[in-house]
Amino acid sequence: MLSAEIIAIGSELLTPTKTDTNSLWLTEKLNEIGIEVKLKIIVGDDELRLKETIKDAISRSDIVITTGGLGPTEDDITRKISAEAIGRKLIFREDILASISKKFLKMNREMPEINKRQAFIIEDGDVLPNPNGSAPGMAVEIDNKYLIILPGPPRELKPMFENFVLPKLKQTAGEIFVKRKVLRVTGMGESAIDEIIAPVYTQYKNPQTSTLFNRSEVEIQLTAQGKNEDEADQMLKDLADKIVAKLGIAVFSVNGELMEEVVGRLLIESEKTLSVAESCTGGLIAQRLTEIPGSSKFFVEGVVAYANTAKIRTLNVPSDLIEKFGAVSAEVAEAMAKNLLEQSETDFAISVTGIAGPAGGTEEKPVGLVFIGYASQEEVKYIKLNLPGDRHLIRWRASQAALDFLRRKMIRMKS
Amino acid sequence: MLSAEIIAIGSELLTPTKTDTNSLWLTEKLNEIGIEVKLKIIVGDDELRLKETIKDAISRSDIVITTGGLGPTEDDITRKISAEAIGRKLIFREDILASISKKFLKMNREMPEINKRQAFIIEDGDVLPNPNGSAPGMAVEIDNKYLIILPGPPRELKPMFENFVLPKLKQTAGEIFVKRKVLRVTGMGESAIDEIIAPVYTQYKNPQTSTLFNRSEVEIQLTAQGKNEDEADQMLKDLADKIVAKLGIAVFSVNGELMEEVVGRLLIESEKTLSVAESCTGGLIAQRLTEIPGSSKFFVEGVVAYANTAKIRTLNVPSDLIEKFGAVSAEVAEAMAKNLLEQSETDFAISVTGIAGPAGGTEEKPVGLVFIGYASQEEVKYIKLNLPGDRHLIRWRASQAALDFLRRKMIRMKS
Numbered sequence: 086m087l088s089a090e091i092i093a094i095g096s097e098l099l100t101p102t103k104t105d106t107n108s109l110w111l112t113e114k115l116n117e118i119g120i121e122v123k124l125k126i127i128v129g130d131d132e133l134r135l136k137e138t139i140k141d142a143i144s145r146s147d148i149v150i151t152t153g154g155l156g157p158t159e160d161d162i163t164r165k166i167s168a169e170a171i172g173r174k175l176i177f178r179e180d181i182l183a184s185i186s187k188k189f190l191k192m193n194r195e196m197p198e199i200n201k202r203q204a205f206i207i208e209d210g211d212v213l214p215n216p217n218g219s220a221p222g223m224a225v226e227i228d229n230k231y232l233i234i235l236p237g238p239p240r241e242l243k244p245m246f247e248n249f250v251l252p253k254l255k256q257t258a259g260e261i262f263v264k265r266k267v268l269r270v271t272g273m274g275e276s277a278i279d280e281i282i283a284p285v286y287t288q289y290k291n292p293q294t295s296t297l298f299n300r301s302e303v304e305i306q307l308t309a310q311g312k313n314e315d316e317a318d319q320m321l322k323d324l325a326d327k328i329v330a331k332l333g334i335a336v337f338s339v340n341g342e343l344m345e346e347v348v349g350r351l352l353i354e355s356e357k358t359l360s361v362a363e364s365c366t367g368g369l370i371a372q373r374l375t376e377i378p379g380s381s382k383f384f385v386e387g388v389v390a391y392a393n394t395a396k397i398r399t400l401n402v403p404s405d406l407i408e409k410f411g412a413v414s415a416e417v418a419e420a421m422a423k424n425l426l427e428q429s430e431t432d433f434a435i436s437v438t439g440i441a442g443p444a445g446g447t448e449e450k451p452v453g454l455v456f457i458g459y460a461s462q463e464e465v466k467y468i469k470l471n472l473p474g475d476r477h478l479i480r481w482r483a484s485q486a487a488l489d490f491l492r493r494k495m496i497r498m499k500s
Numbered sequence: 501m502l503s504a505e506i507i508a509i510g511s512e513l514l515t516p517t518k519t520d521t522n523s524l525w526l527t528e529k530l531n532e533i534g535i536e537v538k539l540k541i542i543v544g545d546d547e548l549r550l551k552e553t554i555k556d557a558i559s560r561s562d563i564v565i566t567t568g569g570l571g572p573t574e575d576d577i578t579r580k581i582s583a584e585a586i587g588r589k590l591i592f593r594e595d596i597l598a599s600i601s602k603k604f605l606k607m608n609r610e611m612p613e614i615n616k617r618q619a620f621i622i623e624d625g626d627v628l629p630n631p632n633g634s635a636p637g638m639a640v641e642i643d644n645k646y647l648i649i650l651p652g653p654p655r656e657l658k659p660m661f662e663n664f665v666l667p668k669l670k671q672t673a674g675e676i677f678v679k680r681k682v683l684r685v686t687g688m689g690e691s692a693i694d695e696i697i698a699p700v701y702t703q704y705k706n707p708q709t710s711t712l713f714n715r716s717e718v719e720i721q722l723t724a725q726g727k728n729e730d731e732a733d734q735m736l737k738d739l740a741d742k743i744v745a746k747l748g749i750a751v752f753s754v755n756g757e758l759m760e761e762v763v764g765r766l767l768i769e770s771e772k773t774l775s776v777a778e779s780c781t782g783g784l785i786a787q788r789l790t791e792i793p794g795s796s797k798f799f800v801e802g803v804v805a806y807a808n809t810a811k812i813r814t815l816n817v818p819s820d821l822i823e824k825f826g827a828v829s830a831e832v833a834e835a836m837a838k839n840l841l842e843q844s845e846t847d848f849a850i851s852v853t854g855i856a857g858p859a860g861g862t863e864e865k866p867v868g869l870v871f872i873g874y875a876s877q878e879e880v881k882y883i884k885l886n887l888p889g890d891r892h893l894i895r896w897r898a899s900q901a902a903l904d905f906l907r908r909k910m911i912r913m914k915s
Contacts, residue, residue: 097712097721099537100680101528104519113516122514124549127540130710134539134560141556145549157691159698160710192888197691217889238713240893265516297517306517361804367790368783371804375782378858378891386810389776389786389802391795395844399801399814429810443793476793 087258088123089115090142094154094163095237096129107152107235107242114246116308118254119261120148130160139170139232147230148254153237155220157200164205167234171227173208181212185219207234213249217241224250231257261310264317266292266325268305269338271489275303278332285327292324300478301485302337302344334493344488345373351495352383357432359491361387362400362421364412365439365455369484386429390421400424413438413450415467418458426460433494434460435487439472441479455483457490501725502673503538504530505557509569509578510652511544522567522650522657529661533669534676534725535563545575554585554647562645563669568652570635572614579620582649586642588623596627600634622649628664632656639665646672676725679732681707681740683720684753686904690718693747700742707739715893716900717752717759749908759903760788766910767798772847774906776802777815777836779827780854780870784899801844805836815839828853828865830882833873841875848909849875850902854885856894870898872905 091112093105105127112122123146128135135154142149154163168175182204189196203220206212213222213233218241223234233250235242270278275298282305286294292309307324311317329336337347352359361370361384371387374380390396393412397404401424402417410416421436439455446452453472459465468490472482506527508520520542527537538561543550550569557564569578583590597619604611618635621627628637628648633656638649648665650657685693690713697720701709707724722739726732744751752762767774776785776799786802789795805811808827812819816839817832825831836851854870861867868887874880883905887897 095712096710097719099527099540100721101524101531104521104524106519109516109519112514116516123544123546124553125514125542129538131538137556137560138539141552145552156713158694158711193886194689194692197689197695199691199694240890295517360810363783365790366787367795367799368778368786368802368804371783371806372781372787375780375804375806376892376895380782381806381860384782385807386814387783387802387804387806388814389783389790389804391786391790391802392800395775395801398843399803428813445796477791480791 086261087120087147088145089120089148089150090124090126090146091122092126092128092135092138092142092149092151093237094128094130094135094151096131096160098127098153099129105152107237107239110239110243111150111152111246113265114251115148115254117263117265118251118258119263120254120258130154130162132162132166135162135166136170139167143171143227143230143232148233149231150233150235152235152242155203155222155234155236157197157202157219161202163234164202164207167232168207171207171225171232173210173225175205176208178204178206178212181206181221188219213245215241215245217244222249224253262312262314262317263308263310264314264321266307266309266321266339267341268307268325268328268336269302269342269344270305270332270335271302271337271344271485272335273303273332278303278305281331282328285331286324289324292320294324301482334496337489337492344485344492346377348488348492348495349374349377349380349383351492352433353379355495355499357495358383358385360385360425360429360431360434362425362434362436362458363387363389364391364396364421364437365441366437366480366484366487367391369480370435370437370487373484373488385431386425388425396421401428411450413440413454413456415456415469418456418467419460419465420458422458422460423465432461433491434458435491436460437483437487439470439479439483441476441483443476453479455479455486457483457487459490459494461494501676502535502562503560504535504563504565505539505541505561506537507541507543507550507553507557507564507566508652509543509545509550509566511546511575513542513568514544520567522652522654525654525658526565526567526661529666530563530669531678533666533673534678535669535673536678545569545577547577547581550577550581551585554582558586558642558645558647563648564646565648565650567650567657570618570637570649570651572612572617572634576617578649579617579622582647583622586622586640586647588625588640590620591623593619593621593627596621596636603634628660630656630660632659637664639668675727677727677729677732678723678725679729679736681722681724681736681754682756683722683740683743683751684717684757684759685720685747685750686717686752686759686900687750688718688747689713693718693720696746697743700746701739704739707735709739716897749911752904752907759900759907761792763903763907763910764789764792764795764798766907767848768794770910770914772910773798773800775800775840775844775846775849777840777849777851777873778802778804779806779811779836779852780856781852781895781899781902782806784895785850785852785902788899788903800846801840803840811836816843826865828855828869828871830871830884833871833882834875834880835873837873837875838880847876848906849873850906851875852898852902854887854894854898856891856898858891868894870894870901872898872902874905874909876909
């Protein structure tokens with residue numbers, strides 16, 4: 086099994102609030118092709134330490150990946166120091182400069198002089214194209230080992246690694262295939278899930294199973310090692326099927342799909358349309374759904390009726406309903422969904438009204454109290470939730486619960 | 501200024517889902533007393549790499565802190581390897597063994613044989629008591645440098661560090677105060693900003709300046725060392741003022757505020773209200789604004805008019821306007837803002853219509869074309885943007901540009 090080390094470069098990564106997350110993604114990709122990450126280093130814009138770090142890493146491990154420090158400014162030292170660490174020169178490349186200035190032209194901007202720095206490449210290194218940024222990456226072979234230099238922004242790093250590094254490493258790594266599958270579950274806690282599925286997964290040493298709690302869902306991660314991809318896939322499928330049989334409809338995703346992607350897919354498959362009326366989630370549900378490419382196929386309209394006047398005027402919620410039951414009530418949640426369904430002429434409408442806090446809670450209606458409304462041609466329904474967490478978490482969990490409500494309705498309709 | 505390195509030990513920290521968070525907390529504590537973290541390392545239960553890592557760290561830095569690997573099992577190698585790395589023996593301490601077995605007795609359990617390992621201490625090292633666990637920590641002085649060995653679980657590490665390490669380091673570090681300030685700039689690229697401000701900040705070695713590009717803004721981070729807090733604050737203010745003088749209104753935050761917080765604060769200060777009409781941003785602007793506690797003071801309503809029918813029905817955009825100019829046009833952006841302003845009776849309305857991609861672009865109206873509309877009682881305006889990036893980035897940058905448009909309008913009104 087080949088060994089790798091990952092070096093994240095940038096002083097901001099040594100502050101108390103920032104952390105290196107690129108290495109998690111890289112580790113996953115490397116593990117999948119049977120390469121083990123043996124060490125991770127986070128170093129600032131510190132020439133001496135960076136140089137020593139790269140030197141040590143390349144002497145110990147088969148593959149060394151650096152991330153960050155390829156920007157155009159003075160403190161972007163990766164190019165210079167990595168060349169020094171492996172005793173090679175930096176070569177100025179006219180063709181790279183031309184492609185960088187072309188990118189600036191496309192944005193109607195002139196290339197600043199300092200971006201010239203990004204046109205230097207380590208002697209005998211391969212250039213890794215960067216479709217999402219100006220700095221190219223590099224891959225340098227040193228006595229059958231590889232030094233791979235990637236930009237820091239994930240949006241630049243990920244496609245570069247997947248398109249230009251991974252294929253090459255796959256050839257080098259060979260035989261073992263490691264594959265991972267993630268099941269996502271919502272509406273149940275981590276320990277409740279574990280009690281149900283532990284009798285299943287503990288019977289397997291391969292695939293390995295671990296569970297992880299996120300803001301509003303539990304991820305069940307399965308990792309299988311096989312002699313080839315098909316074998317690993319089959320092992321994952323067998324265990325995943327058994328887990329899904331235990332948990333049922335609470336599993337909303339078995340292939341990495343997010344909740345909003347699942348809901349979007351179900352809507353598109355059944356050729357239905359949706360509108361969303363939000364109060365305390367403030368546009369979060371609409372935003373999540375419209376982040377999906379192609380969401381215009383099913384998403385018609387969202388109304389963020391934050392003030393009561395907006396609920397009354399734009400969503401036609403009767404003011405006496407608000408007076409009688411309060412804006413945070415089952416009655417108002419149902420009226421929001423029902424009225425928007427009629428106005429927007431969609432097949433479904435969902436709504437949320439609640440108290441996200443930190444202020445606004447009372448003894449009767451505490452922070453975290455949320456009503457979700459649902460309307461279709463056939464019925465109008467609501468659910469009442471008491472969500473734990475801070476403002477951010479309550480909003481997120483409310484958005485997840487509303488999407489999950491619609492998902493369960495659509496799945497039950499299909500069956 | 502003293503330098504520190506932090507070494508997190510444990511193979512689980514090298515998996516794709518786990519990350520070392522102890523170092524963030526430790527960094528904050530160290531920075532506060534003027535100790536700079538120069539390097540962070542995450543290493544598995546890997547004797548060779550750990551030994552080399554500790555050796556290198558202690559040769560480079562004044563303080564080396566390890567976390568984890570002090571448990572009772574075979575793969576808990578920190579004690580043995582750190583002793584080897586600094587060329588000292590491990591000494592068995594009867595008194596520590598006695599205190600460990602006492603802890604087990606208190607829980608009505610017999611001490612397993614393997615826990616004896618935890619009673620070994622590096623020769624001439626100080627014992628750091630562990631009130632929340634069985635493994636003691638250690639502090640070893642080596643030629644005026646310190647190797648500090650802490651357990652991995654945060655509830656063991658934190659009290660041990662605060663009670664037994666911090667007081668000692670404070671004495672060693674002396675009276676340095678380190679403070680940090682972040683300026684945020686939007687509407688300009690990182691290199692353009694650097695060209696303008698480099699002549700200013702390069703005149704200072706203290707504060708140190710670094711710039712960092714995020715999705716739609718550049719962060720300028722200033723770090724100052726002073727003899728006391730006031731001095732450090734004053735140094736930061738002096739440099740920040742000079743940078744702001746160069747960049748002007750493009751600096752939207754000098755105290756860590758996010759764009760939506762700045763806009764929300766300006767609205768609250770001037771007692772104005774806002775409504776937002778969104779097409780391609782799909783609720784993102786509403787969501788960002790309502791994430792702020794207290795946003796109900798200024799945020800009245802959002803309309804996510806995604807389909808043209810929603811623009812026509814809910815926002816009263818004339819259908820012939822859409823036919824003539826297209827949904828993505830200056831005319832429609834202005835109509836969206838103007839009509840929502842009237843309907844919602846707010847002081848301001850902003851709107852966005854654009855092509856976020858990946859599909860939907862044409863030669864005339866490519867992906868990334870975005871119109872931002874603005875309406876107040878006094879005027880209706882628009883700006884046209886060609887935003888680079890993928891769907892996510894285009895949406896984010898459009899939301900940022902819309903909020904920034906409103907921010908600049910409000911600031912100009914005040915002056």
